[in-house]
């Protein structure tokens with residue numbers, strides 16, 4: 001379990017993390033999403049005791065990181081900046097880390113095997129590709145067999161095979177009952193990896209809900225309809241509250257009405273349909289829209305340097321999700 005309570009971090013007059021409260025529970029993959037500069041890495045650094053919060057509290061397994069007696073046995077972390085001694089072999093890198101925590105060689109062999117590094121374990125880590133480096137970082141995170149994993153952008157720069165590998169591994173680790181907290185700015189990737197999402201923009205909470213709920217709420221449903229009598233159908237649907245965008249003479253894109261209702265109204269008016277297809281808008285587009293005003297490039301920053309709350313409504317599926325009130329009501 002990971003708990004953040006009113007977590008706030010200021011660098012001078014820059015507020016990187018702004019009154020952020022959330023809980024990450026075991027047994028599922030929780031995606032931590034936000035545009036570049038949203039404060040994801042800073043939050044993870046605060047959780048891991050690498051930085052001190054200006055205000056608020058961060059706990060892992062009920063304790064501050066610094067109070068964990070054997071941290072690697074509780075929490076494994078992969079941060080963006082990889083700290084690998086480039087002249088050392090992958091095996092020796094893992095072994096040195098293991099020795100600091102009294103972890104034996106057998107576990108080093110196990111994790112090297114688990115991440116598929118056994119064949120190259122004796123090679124210099126400095127010569128590793130980005131993908132191999134990520135695998136090594138994950139092996140290091142897993143050394144202590146921790147119940148909590150914090151991974152910052154683990155899919156960054158990976159090829160499709162590497163992405164699928166990490167996705168499967170995270171899901172397996174969560175299925176074993178671990179807490180898996182993974183940051184990304186790639187909405188579509190998180191949508192297929194994470195069960196739950198915490199979305200932030202300019203350091204503030206925008207959404208804390210299941211991935212399913214986020215998709216349901218964030219993407220507009222539409223229906224593609226084809227009919228030889230499209231103009232008459234458009235009038236019928238519009239009269240019942242649907243929003244119609246014609247596409248040529250025979251096709252319509254319908255929003256604000258579900259496909260079954262479109263079919264029922266067409267049948268009632270004896271209008272022939274050649275196609276009736278429910279569609280979702282792009283999740284990436286929905287994410288961009290939701291975080292549009294939270295993208296960090298100075299715009300929207302108050303005169304005192306503090307972030308102006310994003311106008312995007314909070315999507316808050318968690319009972320204790322502390323979305324700031326001024327971000328809007330639940331939808």
Ligand SMILES: Nc1ncnc2c1ncn2[C@@H]1O[C@H](COP(=O)(O)OP(=O)(O)OP(=O)(O)O)[C@@H](O)[C@H]1O
Nearest residue numbers: 011016034035036037038039040041042043185296
């Ligand atoms: N040590 C620091 N000193 C000053 N500002 C910082 C520091 N670390 C982070 N920031 C600022 O805090 C904000 C949040 O940065 P952070 O790296 O946490 O965002 P992020 O969501 O991880 O972004 P990305 O996806 O680009 O990695 C940014 O405006 C960043 O410039």
